[in-house]
Amino acid sequence: MTRRIIAPLVGITVFLGLWEMLVRAFDVRKFILRPPSVAVRHLWNFRGDFASAAWITIQHAGFGLALALSISLVVGAAMASSPFLEHAVQPVLTLVQVAPWFAYVTSIVLWLGAGNPPAVFLVTLVCTPAFVFATVDGMRSVEPATLELLHSVDATRWEVMRRLRLPAAAPTLFTTARFSIGLALAAAYYVEGANFSNEGIGAIGRRAATQPSGSDALWAAVFAMAILGVTGLLVLSIIQRTALHWHAAQRSQPG
Amino acid sequence: MSRIVVSDLTKVYGDLDVIDPLTLDIASGSFVSLIGPSGCGKTTLMRVIAGLEPASGGKVTVDGAQPADARSHKRVAMVPQQPGLLPWRTVKGNARLLLDVNRRVNPADAADPVELLREVGLGQFLAAFPHELSGGMQQRVALVRALALNAPLLVMDEPFASLDEISRAEMRGLLNHLVEGKGVTVLFITHSIAEAVALSDRVLVSSPRPSRIIADITIDLPRPRAADVEDDPRFVALCADVRHSLHGGMR
Numbered sequence: 068m069t070r071r072i073i074a075p076l077v078g079i080t081v082f083l084g085l086w087e088m089l090v091r092a093f094d095v096r097k098f099i100l101r102p103p104s105v106a107v108r109h110l111w112n113f114r115g116d117f118a119s120a121a122w123i124t125i126q127h128a129g130f131g132l133a134l135a136l137s138i139s140l141v142v143g144a145a146m147a148s149s150p151f152l153e154h155a156v157q158p159v160l161t162l163v164q165v166a167p168w169f170a171y172v173t174s175i176v177l178w179l180g181a182g183n184p185p186a187v188f189l190v191t192l193v194c195t196p197a198f199v200f201a202t203v204d205g206m207r208s209v210e211p212a213t214l215e216l217l218h219s220v221d222a223t224r225w226e227v228m229r230r231l232r233l234p235a236a237a238p239t240l241f242t243t244a245r246f247s248i249g250l251a252l253a254a255a256y257y258v259e260g261a262n263f264s265n266e267g268i269g270a271i272g273r274r275a276a277t278q279p280s281g282s283d284a285l286w287a288a289v290f291a292m293a294i295l296g297v298t299g300l301l302v303l304s305i306i307q308r309t310a311l312h313w314h315a316a317q318r319s320q321p322g
Numbered sequence: 323m324s325r326i327v328v329s330d331l332t333k334v335y336g337d338l339d340v341i342d343p344l345t346l347d348i349a350s351g352s353f354v355s356l357i358g359p360s361g362c363g364k365t366t367l368m369r370v371i372a373g374l375e376p377a378s379g380g381k382v383t384v385d386g387a388q389p390a391d392a393r394s395h396k397r398v399a400m401v402p403q404q405p406g407l408l409p410w411r412t413v414k415g416n417a418r419l420l421l422d423v424n425r426r427v428n429p430a431d432a433a434d435p436v437e438l439l440r441e442v443g444l445g446q447f448l449a450a451f452p453h454e455l456s457g458g459m460q461q462r463v464a465l466v467r468a469l470a471l472n473a474p475l476l477v478m479d480e481p482f483a484s485l486d487e488i489s490r491a492e493m494r495g496l497l498n499h500l501v502e503g504k505g506v507t508v509l510f511i512t513h514s515i516a517e518a519v520a521l522s523d524r525v526l527v528s529s530p531r532p533s534r535i536i537a538d539i540t541i542d543l544p545r546p547r548a549a550d551v552e553d554d555p556r557f558v559a560l561c562a563d564v565r566h567s568l569h570g571g572m573r
Contacts, residue, residue: 213406219372220471221394222423230423234410313410313451 106286123267127255131190143202164196181263201243205236324474330380339532355518358528399473405464407452435470458489537567
Protein backbone atom coordinates (compact mmCIF):
# COMPACT_ATOMS: atom_id res chain seq x y z
CA MET A 68 0.00 0.00 0.00
CA THR A 69 2.82 2.36 1.00
CA ARG A 70 4.60 1.57 -2.25
CA ARG A 71 1.43 2.35 -4.23
CA ILE A 72 1.20 5.84 -2.71
CA ILE A 73 4.86 6.73 -2.18
CA ALA A 74 6.23 5.55 -5.54
CA PRO A 75 3.97 7.74 -7.76
CA LEU A 76 4.53 10.73 -5.46
CA VAL A 77 8.30 10.30 -5.74
CA GLY A 78 8.02 9.96 -9.55
CA ILE A 79 5.91 13.11 -9.95
CA THR A 80 8.02 15.14 -7.52
CA VAL A 81 11.26 14.23 -9.31
CA PHE A 82 9.68 15.04 -12.70
CA LEU A 83 8.37 18.44 -11.58
CA GLY A 84 11.64 19.22 -9.79
CA LEU A 85 13.68 18.50 -12.93
CA TRP A 86 11.27 20.59 -15.01
CA GLU A 87 11.51 23.52 -12.61
CA MET A 88 15.29 23.28 -12.42
CA LEU A 89 15.84 23.02 -16.19
CA VAL A 90 13.51 25.91 -17.06
CA ARG A 91 15.25 28.16 -14.56
CA ALA A 92 18.79 26.95 -15.30
CA PHE A 93 18.44 27.43 -19.05
CA ASP A 94 16.27 30.52 -18.68
CA VAL A 95 13.71 29.13 -21.16
CA ARG A 96 11.72 31.88 -22.85
CA LYS A 97 8.33 32.61 -21.29
CA PHE A 98 6.23 31.81 -24.34
CA ILE A 99 7.85 28.38 -24.74
CA LEU A 100 7.69 26.86 -21.26
CA ARG A 101 6.94 28.05 -17.72
CA PRO A 102 8.21 26.43 -14.53
CA PRO A 103 5.60 24.33 -12.69
CA SER A 104 5.70 26.62 -9.65
CA VAL A 105 4.53 29.58 -11.79
CA ALA A 106 1.74 27.55 -13.37
CA VAL A 107 0.58 26.23 -9.97
CA ARG A 108 0.69 29.75 -8.46
CA HIS A 109 -1.46 31.08 -11.33
CA LEU A 110 -3.86 28.17 -10.90
CA TRP A 111 -4.17 28.97 -7.18
CA ASN A 112 -4.62 32.72 -7.75
CA PHE A 113 -7.46 32.13 -10.21
CA ARG A 114 -8.81 28.98 -8.56
CA GLY A 115 -12.44 30.17 -8.72
CA ASP A 116 -12.33 30.64 -12.51
CA PHE A 117 -10.51 27.37 -13.02
CA ALA A 118 -12.89 25.46 -10.74
CA SER A 119 -15.99 26.59 -12.66
CA ALA A 120 -14.24 25.95 -15.99
CA ALA A 121 -13.15 22.51 -14.80
CA TRP A 122 -16.74 21.66 -13.89
CA ILE A 123 -17.79 22.42 -17.49
CA THR A 124 -14.93 20.31 -18.90
CA ILE A 125 -15.78 17.43 -16.54
CA GLN A 126 -19.37 17.50 -17.80
CA HIS A 127 -18.28 17.51 -21.45
CA ALA A 128 -15.86 14.63 -20.96
CA GLY A 129 -18.13 12.73 -18.54
CA PHE A 130 -21.31 12.90 -20.60
CA GLY A 131 -19.36 12.11 -23.76
CA LEU A 132 -17.74 9.06 -22.14
CA ALA A 133 -21.06 7.85 -20.74
CA LEU A 134 -22.73 8.22 -24.13
CA ALA A 135 -19.83 6.47 -25.89
CA LEU A 136 -20.04 3.57 -23.43
CA SER A 137 -23.83 3.27 -23.79
CA ILE A 138 -23.66 3.30 -27.59
CA SER A 139 -20.78 0.83 -27.52
CA LEU A 140 -22.62 -1.68 -25.37
CA VAL A 141 -25.53 -1.77 -27.82
CA VAL A 142 -23.41 -1.72 -31.00
CA GLY A 143 -20.77 -4.07 -29.54
CA ALA A 144 -23.37 -6.59 -28.37
CA ALA A 145 -24.93 -6.59 -31.83
CA MET A 146 -21.51 -6.98 -33.47
CA ALA A 147 -20.51 -9.77 -31.08
CA SER A 148 -23.56 -11.78 -32.13
CA SER A 149 -23.43 -11.03 -35.86
CA PRO A 150 -20.17 -11.54 -37.80
CA PHE A 151 -21.75 -9.81 -40.82
CA LEU A 152 -22.54 -6.71 -38.80
CA GLU A 153 -19.08 -6.83 -37.26
CA HIS A 154 -17.42 -6.89 -40.69
CA ALA A 155 -19.69 -4.08 -41.90
CA VAL A 156 -19.19 -1.76 -38.93
CA GLN A 157 -15.52 -2.42 -38.10
CA PRO A 158 -14.05 -0.43 -41.04
CA VAL A 159 -16.32 2.52 -40.31
CA LEU A 160 -15.21 2.59 -36.67
CA THR A 161 -11.57 2.26 -37.68
CA LEU A 162 -12.04 5.21 -40.01
CA VAL A 163 -13.50 7.30 -37.19
CA GLN A 164 -10.70 6.19 -34.88
CA VAL A 165 -7.80 7.05 -37.18
CA ALA A 166 -9.23 10.22 -38.77
CA PRO A 167 -7.63 13.36 -37.23
CA TRP A 168 -10.60 14.66 -35.27
CA PHE A 169 -8.98 18.04 -34.55
CA ALA A 170 -9.13 18.68 -38.32
CA TYR A 171 -12.93 18.71 -38.38
CA VAL A 172 -13.63 20.30 -34.98
CA THR A 173 -14.59 23.62 -36.63
CA SER A 174 -17.11 21.86 -38.88
CA ILE A 175 -18.72 20.24 -35.84
CA VAL A 176 -18.90 23.57 -34.00
CA LEU A 177 -20.43 25.28 -37.03
CA TRP A 178 -22.90 22.42 -37.40
CA LEU A 179 -23.97 22.03 -33.76
CA GLY A 180 -23.44 25.60 -32.63
CA ALA A 181 -21.78 26.95 -29.50
CA GLY A 182 -22.00 25.43 -26.02
CA ASN A 183 -22.21 21.85 -24.85
CA PRO A 184 -23.49 19.90 -27.91
CA PRO A 185 -20.31 19.99 -30.05
CA ALA A 186 -18.08 19.12 -27.07
CA VAL A 187 -20.21 16.17 -25.95
CA PHE A 188 -20.64 15.04 -29.56
CA LEU A 189 -16.91 15.02 -30.31
CA VAL A 190 -15.97 13.26 -27.06
CA THR A 191 -18.61 10.60 -27.82
CA LEU A 192 -17.43 10.23 -31.40
CA VAL A 193 -13.72 9.80 -30.62
CA CYS A 194 -14.26 7.48 -27.65
CA THR A 195 -16.87 5.17 -29.19
CA PRO A 196 -14.65 3.05 -31.50
CA ALA A 197 -12.30 1.85 -28.75
CA PHE A 198 -15.25 1.06 -26.46
CA VAL A 199 -17.00 -0.88 -29.23
CA PHE A 200 -13.89 -2.95 -29.96
CA ALA A 201 -13.44 -3.62 -26.24
CA THR A 202 -17.09 -4.68 -25.92
CA VAL A 203 -16.81 -7.10 -28.85
CA ASP A 204 -13.53 -8.58 -27.60
CA GLY A 205 -14.79 -8.89 -24.03
CA MET A 206 -18.10 -10.44 -24.98
CA ARG A 207 -16.33 -12.92 -27.26
CA SER A 208 -13.92 -13.91 -24.48
CA VAL A 209 -16.45 -16.14 -22.71
CA GLU A 210 -15.54 -19.82 -22.52
CA PRO A 211 -17.50 -21.86 -25.09
CA ALA A 212 -18.14 -24.48 -22.39
CA THR A 213 -19.76 -21.88 -20.13
CA LEU A 214 -21.83 -20.61 -23.02
CA GLU A 215 -22.97 -24.15 -23.72
CA LEU A 216 -23.83 -24.60 -20.06
CA LEU A 217 -26.31 -21.73 -20.30
CA HIS A 218 -27.67 -23.12 -23.57
CA SER A 219 -28.18 -26.44 -21.79
CA VAL A 220 -30.97 -24.79 -19.80
CA ASP A 221 -32.27 -22.84 -22.79
CA ALA A 222 -31.11 -19.42 -21.58
CA THR A 223 -32.38 -16.55 -23.73
CA ARG A 224 -30.01 -14.23 -25.60
CA TRP A 225 -30.70 -11.51 -23.07
CA GLU A 226 -29.87 -13.83 -20.17
CA VAL A 227 -26.63 -14.89 -21.84
CA MET A 228 -25.83 -11.22 -22.39
CA ARG A 229 -26.66 -10.12 -18.86
CA ARG A 230 -25.27 -13.04 -16.89
CA LEU A 231 -22.29 -13.97 -19.02
CA ARG A 232 -21.17 -11.69 -21.84
CA LEU A 233 -21.54 -8.34 -20.11
CA PRO A 234 -19.63 -9.24 -16.92
CA ALA A 235 -16.99 -10.95 -19.08
CA ALA A 236 -16.53 -7.70 -21.02
CA ALA A 237 -16.11 -5.57 -17.88
CA PRO A 238 -12.29 -5.97 -17.55
CA THR A 239 -11.61 -4.89 -21.16
CA LEU A 240 -14.10 -2.03 -20.82
CA PHE A 241 -12.33 -0.73 -17.71
CA THR A 242 -8.94 -0.94 -19.45
CA THR A 243 -10.35 1.00 -22.40
CA ALA A 244 -11.89 3.56 -20.07
CA ARG A 245 -8.44 4.25 -18.58
CA PHE A 246 -7.13 5.21 -22.03
CA SER A 247 -10.31 7.00 -23.02
CA ILE A 248 -10.25 9.42 -20.08
CA GLY A 249 -7.22 11.19 -21.57
CA LEU A 250 -8.74 11.16 -25.04
CA ALA A 251 -12.07 12.51 -23.76
CA LEU A 252 -10.39 15.35 -21.87
CA ALA A 253 -8.24 16.25 -24.87
CA ALA A 254 -11.28 16.30 -27.18
CA ALA A 255 -13.30 18.37 -24.68
CA TYR A 256 -10.40 20.86 -24.28
CA TYR A 257 -10.00 21.18 -28.04
CA VAL A 258 -13.70 21.80 -28.76
CA GLU A 259 -13.96 24.29 -25.88
CA GLY A 260 -11.07 26.17 -27.45
CA ALA A 261 -12.72 26.18 -30.86
CA ASN A 262 -16.12 27.03 -29.40
CA PHE A 263 -17.73 30.45 -29.18
CA SER A 264 -19.23 30.04 -25.73
CA ASN A 265 -15.98 30.68 -23.80
CA GLU A 266 -16.65 27.90 -21.32
CA GLY A 267 -14.39 25.20 -19.98
CA ILE A 268 -10.65 24.95 -19.46
CA GLY A 269 -10.15 24.76 -23.23
CA ALA A 270 -11.57 28.27 -23.57
CA ILE A 271 -9.12 29.56 -20.92
CA GLY A 272 -6.28 27.85 -22.78
CA ARG A 273 -7.30 29.32 -26.14
CA ARG A 274 -7.59 32.86 -24.72
CA ALA A 275 -4.20 32.50 -23.03
CA ALA A 276 -2.55 31.19 -26.19
CA THR A 277 -3.67 34.24 -28.18
CA GLN A 278 -2.39 36.79 -25.62
CA PRO A 279 1.27 37.83 -25.47
CA SER A 280 1.29 37.57 -21.66
CA GLY A 281 -0.87 34.49 -21.44
CA SER A 282 1.78 31.82 -20.93
CA ASP A 283 1.17 31.58 -17.16
CA ALA A 284 -2.55 31.02 -17.76
CA LEU A 285 -1.83 28.58 -20.59
CA TRP A 286 0.40 26.40 -18.40
CA ALA A 287 -2.07 26.70 -15.53
CA ALA A 288 -4.72 25.33 -17.93
CA VAL A 289 -2.37 22.47 -18.84
CA PHE A 290 -1.91 21.70 -15.12
CA ALA A 291 -5.66 21.90 -14.53
CA MET A 292 -6.25 19.35 -17.30
CA ALA A 293 -3.55 17.10 -15.87
CA ILE A 294 -5.18 17.27 -12.43
CA LEU A 295 -8.55 16.37 -13.98
CA GLY A 296 -6.98 13.42 -15.82
CA VAL A 297 -5.20 12.07 -12.76
CA THR A 298 -8.31 12.51 -10.60
CA GLY A 299 -10.42 10.73 -13.22
CA LEU A 300 -7.98 7.85 -13.34
CA LEU A 301 -7.92 7.59 -9.55
CA VAL A 302 -11.72 7.50 -9.35
CA LEU A 303 -11.82 4.90 -12.13
CA SER A 304 -9.17 2.79 -10.36
CA ILE A 305 -11.22 2.78 -7.15
CA ILE A 306 -14.37 1.75 -9.05
CA GLN A 307 -12.40 -0.88 -10.97
CA ARG A 308 -10.90 -2.39 -7.82
CA THR A 309 -14.34 -2.58 -6.21
CA ALA A 310 -16.28 -3.83 -9.22
CA LEU A 311 -13.64 -6.26 -10.48
CA HIS A 312 -12.33 -7.57 -7.15
CA TRP A 313 -12.78 -11.08 -8.57
CA HIS A 314 -10.52 -10.44 -11.54
CA ALA A 315 -6.93 -11.73 -11.50
CA ALA A 316 -5.52 -8.30 -12.42
CA GLN A 317 -7.08 -6.71 -9.32
CA ARG A 318 -5.64 -9.15 -6.83
CA SER A 319 -2.41 -8.41 -4.98
CA GLN A 320 0.66 -8.88 -7.13
CA PRO A 321 3.62 -10.66 -5.56
CA GLY A 322 7.02 -9.01 -5.29
CA MET B 323 -36.24 -40.68 -13.95
CA SER B 324 -35.40 -40.59 -17.61
CA ARG B 325 -35.16 -43.35 -20.16
CA ILE B 326 -32.91 -42.64 -23.12
CA VAL B 327 -33.63 -44.40 -26.40
CA VAL B 328 -31.24 -43.96 -29.31
CA SER B 329 -32.23 -45.58 -32.64
CA ASP B 330 -29.92 -45.67 -35.66
CA LEU B 331 -28.35 -42.36 -34.66
CA THR B 332 -25.83 -40.91 -37.09
CA LYS B 333 -23.85 -37.69 -36.91
CA VAL B 334 -21.70 -36.24 -39.65
CA TYR B 335 -19.76 -32.99 -39.89
CA GLY B 336 -19.28 -32.32 -43.59
CA ASP B 337 -17.50 -35.42 -44.90
CA LEU B 338 -16.57 -36.60 -41.42
CA ASP B 339 -18.58 -39.50 -39.97
CA VAL B 340 -18.58 -39.05 -36.21
CA ILE B 341 -21.27 -41.50 -35.17
CA ASP B 342 -22.11 -44.65 -37.15
CA PRO B 343 -25.69 -45.86 -36.94
CA LEU B 344 -25.91 -46.36 -33.19
CA THR B 345 -28.70 -47.92 -31.19
CA LEU B 346 -28.88 -47.72 -27.43
CA ASP B 347 -31.40 -48.06 -24.64
CA ILE B 348 -30.58 -46.64 -21.21
CA ALA B 349 -32.99 -47.55 -18.44
CA SER B 350 -34.39 -44.91 -16.13
CA GLY B 351 -32.37 -44.40 -12.99
CA SER B 352 -29.30 -46.23 -14.24
CA PHE B 353 -25.74 -44.99 -14.19
CA VAL B 354 -24.11 -45.60 -17.57
CA SER B 355 -20.54 -44.75 -18.46
CA LEU B 356 -19.29 -44.32 -21.99
CA ILE B 357 -15.62 -45.00 -22.48
CA GLY B 358 -13.58 -44.82 -25.66
CA PRO B 359 -10.46 -43.43 -27.29
CA SER B 360 -9.99 -39.66 -27.65
CA GLY B 361 -11.91 -38.13 -30.54
CA CYS B 362 -14.17 -41.15 -31.00
CA GLY B 363 -17.37 -39.10 -30.75
CA LYS B 364 -18.32 -39.62 -27.09
CA THR B 365 -18.86 -35.94 -26.43
CA THR B 366 -20.82 -35.56 -29.66
CA LEU B 367 -23.13 -38.40 -28.59
CA MET B 368 -23.58 -36.72 -25.21
CA ARG B 369 -24.36 -33.37 -26.84
CA VAL B 370 -26.95 -34.95 -29.13
CA ILE B 371 -28.63 -36.68 -26.16
CA ALA B 372 -28.52 -33.41 -24.18
CA GLY B 373 -30.26 -31.62 -27.05
CA LEU B 374 -27.33 -29.33 -27.76
CA GLU B 375 -26.67 -30.76 -31.21
CA PRO B 376 -29.14 -32.12 -33.78
CA ALA B 377 -28.71 -35.66 -35.03
CA SER B 378 -27.88 -36.13 -38.72
CA GLY B 379 -30.04 -39.23 -38.88
CA GLY B 380 -31.94 -41.65 -36.66
CA LYS B 381 -33.86 -40.78 -33.53
CA VAL B 382 -33.13 -39.94 -29.91
CA THR B 383 -35.74 -39.63 -27.19
CA VAL B 384 -35.41 -38.67 -23.55
CA ASP B 385 -38.43 -39.97 -21.70
CA GLY B 386 -40.24 -40.11 -25.02
CA ALA B 387 -39.53 -36.43 -25.79
CA GLN B 388 -37.14 -34.82 -28.23
CA PRO B 389 -33.81 -33.97 -26.52
CA ALA B 390 -34.20 -30.27 -27.34
CA ASP B 391 -37.60 -30.33 -25.66
CA ALA B 392 -36.17 -32.04 -22.56
CA ARG B 393 -33.37 -29.46 -22.49
CA SER B 394 -35.71 -26.48 -22.75
CA HIS B 395 -37.70 -27.84 -19.77
CA LYS B 396 -34.55 -28.24 -17.67
CA ARG B 397 -34.90 -32.01 -17.65
CA VAL B 398 -31.23 -32.40 -18.53
CA ALA B 399 -28.45 -31.23 -16.22
CA MET B 400 -24.91 -30.98 -17.51
CA VAL B 401 -21.51 -31.14 -15.85
CA PRO B 402 -18.78 -30.09 -18.30
CA GLN B 403 -15.13 -31.14 -18.29
CA GLN B 404 -14.01 -27.81 -16.82
CA PRO B 405 -16.07 -26.46 -13.92
CA GLY B 406 -16.91 -23.33 -15.95
CA LEU B 407 -17.63 -21.29 -12.83
CA LEU B 408 -18.27 -17.59 -13.35
CA PRO B 409 -15.40 -15.76 -11.61
CA TRP B 410 -17.61 -12.82 -10.62
CA ARG B 411 -20.13 -15.02 -8.80
CA THR B 412 -19.68 -16.45 -5.34
CA VAL B 413 -19.81 -20.19 -4.70
CA LYS B 414 -23.47 -19.80 -3.74
CA GLY B 415 -24.17 -17.67 -6.84
CA ASN B 416 -22.49 -20.20 -9.09
CA ALA B 417 -24.40 -23.07 -7.55
CA ARG B 418 -27.63 -21.16 -8.28
CA LEU B 419 -26.69 -20.19 -11.85
CA LEU B 420 -28.80 -22.74 -13.72
CA LEU B 421 -31.78 -21.95 -11.50
CA ASP B 422 -31.35 -18.22 -12.11
CA VAL B 423 -31.73 -18.49 -15.89
CA ASN B 424 -34.92 -19.52 -17.67
CA ARG B 425 -36.66 -19.43 -14.28
CA ARG B 426 -40.16 -20.02 -15.62
CA VAL B 427 -39.40 -23.71 -16.19
CA ASN B 428 -37.66 -24.30 -12.87
CA PRO B 429 -38.89 -27.59 -11.45
CA ALA B 430 -41.14 -27.32 -8.41
CA ASP B 431 -38.90 -29.80 -6.60
CA ALA B 432 -35.61 -28.02 -7.39
CA ALA B 433 -33.04 -28.70 -4.71
CA ASP B 434 -31.68 -26.03 -2.40
CA PRO B 435 -28.16 -25.26 -3.68
CA VAL B 436 -27.03 -24.13 -0.22
CA GLU B 437 -28.08 -27.46 1.30
CA LEU B 438 -26.25 -29.32 -1.46
CA LEU B 439 -23.14 -27.17 -0.96
CA ARG B 440 -23.21 -28.09 2.72
CA GLU B 441 -23.64 -31.74 1.78
CA VAL B 442 -20.50 -31.65 -0.39
CA GLY B 443 -18.50 -29.95 2.36
CA LEU B 444 -18.56 -26.39 1.02
CA GLY B 445 -20.80 -24.89 3.69
CA GLN B 446 -17.94 -22.68 4.87
CA PHE B 447 -17.29 -21.35 1.37
CA LEU B 448 -20.70 -19.98 0.33
CA ALA B 449 -19.37 -16.43 -0.01
CA ALA B 450 -16.02 -17.42 -1.51
CA PHE B 451 -15.11 -16.74 -5.15
CA PRO B 452 -13.93 -19.45 -7.54
CA HIS B 453 -10.29 -18.28 -7.46
CA GLU B 454 -10.26 -19.02 -3.73
CA LEU B 455 -11.10 -22.70 -4.29
CA SER B 456 -9.00 -25.72 -5.28
CA GLY B 457 -9.76 -27.58 -8.52
CA GLY B 458 -11.61 -30.31 -6.62
CA MET B 459 -13.73 -27.76 -4.75
CA GLN B 460 -14.58 -25.97 -8.01
CA GLN B 461 -15.70 -29.25 -9.52
CA ARG B 462 -17.88 -29.88 -6.46
CA VAL B 463 -19.58 -26.54 -7.08
CA ALA B 464 -20.12 -27.55 -10.73
CA LEU B 465 -21.69 -30.79 -9.54
CA VAL B 466 -23.99 -28.96 -7.13
CA ARG B 467 -24.95 -26.49 -9.88
CA ALA B 468 -26.18 -29.41 -12.00
CA LEU B 469 -27.81 -31.36 -9.16
CA ALA B 470 -29.69 -28.27 -7.95
CA LEU B 471 -31.94 -28.61 -11.00
CA ASN B 472 -33.08 -32.00 -9.73
CA ALA B 473 -33.23 -33.00 -13.41
CA PRO B 474 -34.04 -36.63 -14.17
CA LEU B 475 -31.07 -36.86 -16.58
CA LEU B 476 -27.53 -35.92 -15.62
CA VAL B 477 -24.90 -35.85 -18.38
CA MET B 478 -21.27 -35.56 -17.35
CA ASP B 479 -18.41 -35.05 -19.80
CA GLU B 480 -15.16 -36.22 -18.18
CA PRO B 481 -15.90 -34.04 -15.17
CA PHE B 482 -12.96 -35.26 -13.11
CA ALA B 483 -10.37 -35.32 -15.91
CA SER B 484 -8.45 -32.30 -14.67
CA LEU B 485 -8.26 -33.45 -11.04
CA ASP B 486 -5.45 -35.22 -9.23
CA GLU B 487 -5.99 -38.87 -8.25
CA ILE B 488 -6.92 -38.13 -4.61
CA SER B 489 -9.53 -35.54 -5.62
CA ARG B 490 -10.87 -37.89 -8.31
CA ALA B 491 -11.36 -40.66 -5.74
CA GLU B 492 -13.12 -38.19 -3.42
CA MET B 493 -15.36 -36.99 -6.25
CA ARG B 494 -16.27 -40.57 -7.19
CA GLY B 495 -17.40 -41.24 -3.64
CA LEU B 496 -19.28 -37.98 -3.51
CA LEU B 497 -21.04 -38.56 -6.83
CA ASN B 498 -22.08 -42.06 -5.79
CA HIS B 499 -23.43 -40.66 -2.54
CA LEU B 500 -25.36 -37.86 -4.27
CA VAL B 501 -27.06 -39.86 -7.03
CA GLU B 502 -27.43 -43.34 -5.59
CA GLY B 503 -31.03 -44.21 -4.88
CA LYS B 504 -32.29 -40.87 -6.19
CA GLY B 505 -33.56 -42.29 -9.47
CA VAL B 506 -31.40 -40.00 -11.58
CA THR B 507 -30.28 -41.38 -14.93
CA VAL B 508 -26.61 -40.60 -15.40
CA LEU B 509 -24.65 -40.64 -18.65
CA PHE B 510 -21.01 -40.35 -17.68
CA ILE B 511 -18.20 -39.91 -20.18
CA THR B 512 -14.74 -40.85 -19.02
CA HIS B 513 -11.30 -42.04 -20.05
CA SER B 514 -10.77 -43.80 -16.75
CA ILE B 515 -11.66 -47.49 -16.67
CA ALA B 516 -11.55 -47.61 -12.85
CA GLU B 517 -13.84 -44.58 -12.63
CA ALA B 518 -16.34 -46.11 -15.07
CA VAL B 519 -16.45 -49.42 -13.19
CA ALA B 520 -16.57 -47.85 -9.73
CA LEU B 521 -19.53 -45.65 -10.58
CA SER B 522 -21.64 -47.44 -13.16
CA ASP B 523 -24.36 -50.02 -13.61
CA ARG B 524 -23.26 -50.40 -17.23
CA VAL B 525 -20.13 -49.47 -19.15
CA LEU B 526 -20.45 -48.88 -22.88
CA VAL B 527 -17.23 -49.12 -24.84
CA SER B 528 -16.99 -47.07 -28.01
CA SER B 529 -14.89 -47.83 -31.07
CA PRO B 530 -12.57 -45.19 -32.54
CA ARG B 531 -14.40 -42.69 -34.78
CA PRO B 532 -16.96 -43.19 -36.18
CA SER B 533 -18.41 -44.14 -32.85
CA ARG B 534 -20.26 -47.41 -32.38
CA ILE B 535 -20.77 -49.44 -29.22
CA ILE B 536 -18.41 -52.42 -29.31
CA ALA B 537 -19.07 -53.70 -25.79
CA ASP B 538 -21.85 -53.31 -23.28
CA ILE B 539 -20.63 -54.53 -19.90
CA THR B 540 -22.94 -54.87 -16.92
CA ILE B 541 -21.34 -53.86 -13.64
CA ASP B 542 -22.98 -56.06 -11.04
CA LEU B 543 -21.07 -54.79 -8.03
CA PRO B 544 -23.36 -54.30 -5.04
CA ARG B 545 -24.84 -50.91 -4.20
CA PRO B 546 -24.29 -48.74 -2.33
CA ARG B 547 -20.71 -48.91 -3.51
CA ALA B 548 -18.30 -49.06 -0.60
CA ALA B 549 -15.25 -46.80 -0.51
CA ASP B 550 -13.03 -49.90 -0.83
CA VAL B 551 -14.88 -51.29 -3.85
CA GLU B 552 -11.69 -50.96 -5.90
CA ASP B 553 -10.05 -53.66 -3.72
CA ASP B 554 -12.80 -56.16 -4.63
CA PRO B 555 -11.46 -58.92 -6.97
CA ARG B 556 -14.69 -58.61 -8.97
CA PHE B 557 -13.90 -54.92 -9.56
CA VAL B 558 -10.45 -55.85 -10.86
CA ALA B 559 -11.96 -58.45 -13.18
CA LEU B 560 -14.52 -55.99 -14.53
CA CYS B 561 -11.79 -53.42 -15.16
CA ALA B 562 -9.91 -56.09 -17.13
CA ASP B 563 -13.08 -56.81 -19.17
CA VAL B 564 -13.46 -53.14 -20.05
CA ARG B 565 -9.77 -52.76 -20.85
CA HIS B 566 -9.78 -55.78 -23.17
CA SER B 567 -12.85 -54.52 -24.98
CA LEU B 568 -11.33 -51.07 -25.34
CA HIS B 569 -8.01 -52.35 -26.65
CA GLY B 570 -9.75 -54.92 -28.87
CA GLY B 571 -11.77 -52.14 -30.51
CA MET B 572 -8.65 -50.11 -31.21
CA ARG B 573 -6.87 -52.85 -33.12
